[in-house]
Amino acid sequence: MIVYGIYESPIGPITVASEDNVITMLDFCNCTEKNFIRNEEFKDLFERLDSYFRGNRVEFYDIPVKYPMNPFRARVFKEIRKLRWGEIKTYGMIAERLGTSPRAIGMALSKNDILLLIPCHRVVAENGIGGYSRGILIKRKLLELEGIKL
């Protein structure tokens, strides 16, 4: 059974979904049309988000998430998840590690719908910030929170 939670972050509402205590989605949008809103089920996560958006070092890597069926994306996402708070790598570095190309990494990351928990914002381009499916303003803000200026 899927339940949803809405979190009001300083940079906009976040909708999170979980099924059997595994997070299946976390995105910057306000999906209030969803039924089954149970914010109390996300108490631990929301407290971490409070601290995170206050600028503290908060890790999310121990929270169970659902990886995609697509094996390539699952491989990329698991690799990205090793990145800790404030740690960044380039598309090229990830690609080399996985034996693929930087563009393929970008393609996979654009399909990430569990933001923050799968920290695709910590993957940047060789020459600059790179892209972000929800807009680079959000990416820049997240990196700023983690003490990174580009």
Next chain:
DNA sequence: CCATAGGTGCAAC
């Protein structure tokens, strides 16, 4: 299949 498009990178001018 073939064409085209990405959250890229690199070399060349």
Next chain:
DNA sequence: GTTGCACCTATGG
């Protein structure tokens, strides 16, 4: 600065 191309995956005909 910019143009051009190789790179791998995704998507649509």
